[in-house]
Amino acid sequence: MNVIYGLLAISILVALVFFGLFIFSVKKGQFDDDYTPSVRMLFDDELVKDKDVKEKENSNNQQKQS
């Protein structure tokens, strides 16, 4: 039944890893602003779309010119 020592060690180690991650994220300021990131993550698509449109327009223009 000595396996219990190993199991305990592993379980505590896993818990400690998550605890460390939590402390790290607090330090990084992830809990300071709990609203903006939820909006920000929805934006990336639009930026890409914008760029795509621009690139398309540019390529269209180039095609026209050539």
Next chain:
Amino acid sequence: MSKNICFHCGDACTTSKIHYDEKLFCCNGCKTVYEIFSENDLTCYYDLQQNPGATPIEIDGKFDYLEKPEIVEKLIDFQEDSTEIVTLYIPHIHCSSCIWILENLHQLNPQVLSSQVDFPKKKVTITYKTEEFSLKLLVEMMSRIGYEPYISLENYGQTQNGLDRSLIYKIGVAGFAFGNVMFLSFPEYFEVSEYWLEQYKPVFRWLMFFFSLPVVFYAGRGYFESAIKGIKSKILNIDIPIALGVTVLFIRSTVDIIFDLGSGFFDSLTGLVFFLLLGKIVQQKTYKFMSFERDYKSYFPIAVTKINSEGKEENTQVYEIERGDRLLIRNHELLPVDGILMSPSAEIDYSFVTGEAKLVRKVSGEKVYAGGKQSGSAIEVVAEKSVEQSYLTQLWSNDVFQKDYNPKFQSLIDKISKKFTIAVLTIAFSGLLFWLFYDASLALNVFTAVLIIACPCAIALATPFAMGNLLRIFGKNGFYLKNTNILEQMADLDVFVFDKTGTLTTNQKSDISYSGMTLSEDDKMVLKNSFRNSNHPLSRELYSFLDSQNIQVSESFEEHLGEGIVSSYNDHTYKLGSAKFVANEVDDAALSTAVHISKDETYLGKFEFDTVYRKGVEPLFQSLDEHYKLIILSGDNEGEKPVLTKMLPKTTQMFFNQKPDSKMRLIEKIQSEDKKVVMIGDGLNDAGALKQADIGIAISENVNVFSPACDAIMDASQLQKLDQYVDISKKGIKIIKLSFIFSFLYNVVGLYFALTGQLQPVIAAILMPLSSISIVVFTTLATQYISKPILNK
């Protein structure tokens, strides 16, 4: 969607309509912003939210002071080589489009490296390169797209104090330990005396011990500190029984496992601290974008334009202004000091100070007071006093602004905890005495068990959850309280003091009425056209009031700033403006605002502007009158007295011509009669009274703009519900008292086990979370129920 709405800002297009790119704009400013965005492929701004923008207000030279390196240095967060980081407060941030455009500033100018918005605080942090770019250019660029940063004296030299994240860390530690200890103590709950459990018991127990160490010495430290503070100042606060409980829990559990007496109460101990900290975070609901601690510094600019001895304009920091300095105040700029007007005339808007939106006219040689805003062309003023000694700013040197809390106020929990602590100690010691004679071996066991089970977790959680929830509900409806203590105080008031202008009256609309000879269609047409050409706020209002359709350009038009307009049409000369200007007579004490009109030197009549009271003021006063004493304090003359006496209950006392400090004195006087006073005001001139009163409520048309230091900020539309808010606070107190009774019942059950010497760790581990959770559920549901009347549908 209505078609007459500006594509950019969403305002109704009334005065002018500009069609551009198949879209409608209300003014050139809005159109320009649209142009900037479409040139830079940023039109996505309009897809995220409809009509998100603000009309840019551009004033030449407004940010010239940002050229001075010593001022810039005080504003930025970080500087290295050619990179600077600055955090700016932008009041207009209100929707997802705002976040999007501000985080894409680099599309507008490649010198901007990155920008990050903190939406709750309405702040944006921008990193930019300083080659061919500067803070001034950045701020100007943002103003051009309608996101003008608000830079005030408050920002000057403000130290970037690190955020206090200790509570989050503590909750993390306590939660981590609580979870692990629960998991480790689980086998022992069943008291299975199997061989393997017997063998590994010490390992499990010592692990629990080590997990609880950081909980006691780090997460729970605040309770010990508070308890020691309480003992030192001879106040039996609620943290004393908590600290006592935690100490006893820890020592008893440690002793238990050392001598193999039992598994200890580590689960209850860590759970207790974790729940208590949760309560703390719930109570700490803060409105990050609001400040309840403002003084004149948040209103005042950092720098002004000074005209030096050689007649050149230079920027100077406002603290450096000395008596005799010549200052140039541009349109919409704020006067930072008291001074004497040098220019022929000025139109000063004291709405910051008095809440009154009317312009005050001053002529050369007259005294102008700090806090006013010039409206119109630039004026020159000679400073008479420095910033701190000016009439308005002197108010802040009063003692009231030094003390930061109300010493007389004793919260409900403080009152209860005194009796509670005494009761617990009495029970614990009588239990000890009884068992010493009866069965001495159990005496210490009983004594510690009483202290453990009586630890007032549920009591300590009742107030945070009930009040925290009410605070949140109030905030959703537009009534923002500084903290939960204010809510408790609201339930116990005697006198309501109201400011009149800007509080009971609106400062946005006014009723316009015309008296005099009938105006012909032609007259109306000329008037409408003349008002159209003038930028004076009264002209703007009259322009929308007159219903003439005919738009023709008058033959000649001349505006005399601060006096009136002369315009001619079809050989008739019209004069519009003040009584003195039009008819050459002095206004009768100027009790009301009016625009007079004459045609070819014959007096035609006048447009009068009447103050409009906020909706629901009358019923509010009727309802409050039943239980409270009502007082009106006004800085204005008695012009409105007849209207007020007719409208409000007979018992309402009224005081007129009150100065900022006399308002404060009056409140002090009422308080000396042992009355609890709430002051409801708005302008800076109420700042002293708001601070002096037991509760100061600032009324604001737009909660995003500034209001003076106070305990609560109320959206103007909520004023009519003030009586309901007070009522709900009272009910909230009742809920807390009820939950105290509940938790006493839990304690009685627990004490039975404790006093009979049967307290098993598992009983404590069940009883403690059970009582806490049921109290939390009860208070949350109950507060939700009582606040039904104010909930917006």
